[in-house]
Amino acid sequence: MIQTIGLAKSFGSRRVLRGLDFTAAPGAITLLIGANGAGKTTTLRILAGLSAPDAGSTLIAGHDLQRARRHALASLSWLPQSPSFHPRLTVAQVAAFHARLRGRPLSAVPDALNDWGLARFLDMPTRKLSGGLRQRLALAVFALADTPVLLLDEPGLHLDPEWREILQDFLTIQARRGRTILMATHLLGEWEGRVDRCVLLSEGRSAGEVPPDELRRRFQDFHHSSPPPAQLVSATA
Amino acid sequence: MTPASPPFPAFLQVARAAAGREWLSHRLNRFLHAHLLLVLIAGLLPLLTPEDALARGAAWWLLNAMLYALSLSVFLLGLSSAQAESDEFPWLLSQPAGIGPWLAGKAAMLSLIAAASAGVLALPTTLAGGGSPELFLTVAGAAGVSVVCALAGLALGFWIRDSVRGLIAALAAWMALLFGADLLLLALAGAPFIQNNPDLWVLPLMLNPLDAFRVTVLFAVERAAFSGLQDGGLAGWWVKHAAEWFAVLAAGWTALTLAAAWLGARRRLDN
Numbered sequence: 001m002i003q004t005i006g007l008a009k010s011f012g013s014r015r016v017l018r019g020l021d022f023t024a025a026p027g028a029i030t031l032l033i034g035a036n037g038a039g040k041t042t043t044l045r046i047l048a049g050l051s052a053p054d055a056g057s058t059l060i061a062g063h064d065l066q067r068a069r070r071h072a073l074a075s076l077s078w079l080p081q082s083p084s085f086h087p088r089l090t091v092a093q094v095a096a097f098h099a100r101l102r103g104r105p106l107s108a109v110p111d112a113l114n115d116w117g118l119a120r121f122l123d124m125p126t127r128k129l130s131g132g133l134r135q136r137l138a139l140a141v142f143a144l145a146d147t148p149v150l151l152l153d154e155p156g157l158h159l160d161p162e163w164r165e166i167l168q169d170f171l172t173i174q175a176r177r178g179r180t181i182l183m184a185t186h187l188l189g190e191w192e193g194r195v196d197r198c199v200l201l202s203e204g205r206s207a208g209e210v211p212p213d214e215l216r217r218r219f220q221d222f223h224h225s226s227p228p229p230a231q232l233v234s235a236t237a
Numbered sequence: 238m239t240p241a242s243p244p245f246p247a248f249l250q251v252a253r254a255a256a257g258r259e260w261l262s263h264r265l266n267r268f269l270h271a272h273l274l275l276v277l278i279a280g281l282l283p284l285l286t287p288e289d290a291l292a293r294g295a296a297w298w299l300l301n302a303m304l305y306a307l308s309l310s311v312f313l314l315g316l317s318s319a320q321a322e323s324d325e326f327p328w329l330l331s332q333p334a335g336i337g338p339w340l341a342g343k344a345a346m347l348s349l350i351a352a353a354s355a356g357v358l359a360l361p362t363t364l365a366g367g368g369s370p371e372l373f374l375t376v377a378g379a380a381g382v383s384v385v386c387a388l389a390g391l392a393l394g395f396w397i398r399d400s401v402r403g404l405i406a407a408l409a410a411w412m413a414l415l416f417g418a419d420l421l422l423l424a425l426a427g428a429p430f431i432q433n434n435p436d437l438w439v440l441p442l443m444l445n446p447l448d449a450f451r452v453t454v455l456f457a458v459e460r461a462a463f464s465g466l467q468d469g470g471l472a473g474w475w476v477k478h479a480a481e482w483f484a485v486l487a488a489g490w491t492a493l494t495l496a497a498a499w500l501g502a503r504r505r506l507d508n
Binding site: 102 | 241244245246250254255257261262265266321322324327329330332333334335339505507
């Protein structure tokens with residue numbers, strides 16, 4: 001489970017999060033939606049331990065991120081937006097390193113790479129990977145951690161439709177296995193019927209929820225891009 | 238049922254993984270290739286000395302090669318090592334192990350590569366029959382300078398994200414270490430206050446690893462004549478204990494640059 005209570009964060013005079021409260025439950029895919037600047041990525045970065053909140057607290061799988069950072073971070077795997085890797089290492093070397101960082105056996109690496117269609121690219125330096133292949137490597141590394149909480153920031157952005165479908169199936173299976181999945185994306189239409197909850201962020205606060213089966217209808221003109229703030233706010237009315 | 242979290246990897250397990258990754262990443266690193274080429278050329282320079290003076294001349298050649306070329310190339314090696322990691326910082330900093338074990342493994346392997354490359358300096362002279370305790374003391378000093386410069390480059394690379402700015406800052410830092418401190422001291426040498434307190438003039442030289450290496454090789458290894466030895470004071474003590482002082486200084490700079498690297502990596506967390 002993920003729980004945030006009164007999360008606040010400012011960058012200089014710009015208040016990005018203003019007391020954000022929400023919960024993402026185990027066994028469910030929770031979508032974090034909102035216009036650009038609503039605070040989605042900042043929220044995910046705080047949850048991933050990359051940014052410290054000015055106020056509020058965060059529980060990851062029951063561990064307070066500020067007080068029990070290692071336990072909290074050991075419980076989650078994080079997929080950043082537009083991930084990149086050490087340019088001089090190969091696909092196999094990157095995956096093996098991340099497996100070791102997570103205390104996972106190296107025997108898990110080939111399966112993780114196969115699952116994301118990377119078996120033919122094992123010896124390719126990551127600097128030569130296309131955007132889609134790099135994203136698939138990121139997903140393989142992300143899946144390798146095998147944690148109860150999964151955080152994803154725009155996971156389908158660089159993937160073609162076939163791999164986006166595979167990603168959706170993968171996350172559905174992970175949710176069925178009891179994992180907590182929290183994801184931020186602008187590709188709203190594609191996730192209709194595939195997610196369990198949609199939490200709407202507006203101006204750094206939770207502005208209610210959008211029924212997951214109404215994503216396409218409510219944002220019909222914005223299936224593949226960010227909906228404008230006005231439409232997002234009216235969507236919850 | 239919610240799956241359990243995997244166990245924490247041990248400190249040494251992460252450090253070993255980071256060290257292995259550092260080793261693999263340098264195999265394709267052009268900065269390392271260029272550095273090794275320079276090391277090889279520098280190692281061959283003593284062979285230009287006539288055979289009967291080979292053993293005595295080697296230290297002089299290696300001192301100058303280390304000061305004016307290799308210290309920079311190894312500095313840039315450390316910088317390139319840091320900059321290659323920058324893409325993966327969002328991953329690395331969100332790991333339960335934290336920065337410490339990863340940096341320890343990375344810095345240990347980088348130091349090993351830097352020190353081992355300095356060891357290559359002695360090979361041509363030794364193979365030509367010019368091996369001597371003085372040569373090995375010089376190369377040990379060069380290894381110390383190499384480790385300090387590589388870790389300084391690493392720290393700088395963590396603090397400065399932009400590659401061009403990082404390169405400019407590295408060049409500026411290297412020039413400040415090599416020439417800047419000396420020029421400043423030269424300018425101050427005639428000042429009455431400095432004339433009355435010569436130890437204050439000597440101290441910055443003692444603390445600068447490149448100057449300390451220079452003085453160690455010139456006065457402790459090559460035993461150049463030094464009138465200050467009889468005058469006592471800090472300079473006299475330094476020259477008498479130059480090798481020991483250099484070892485302490487290199488260890489101190491290693492700790493300092495490691496701490497700076499850790500703080501630089503931590504700075505990527507936007508607190």
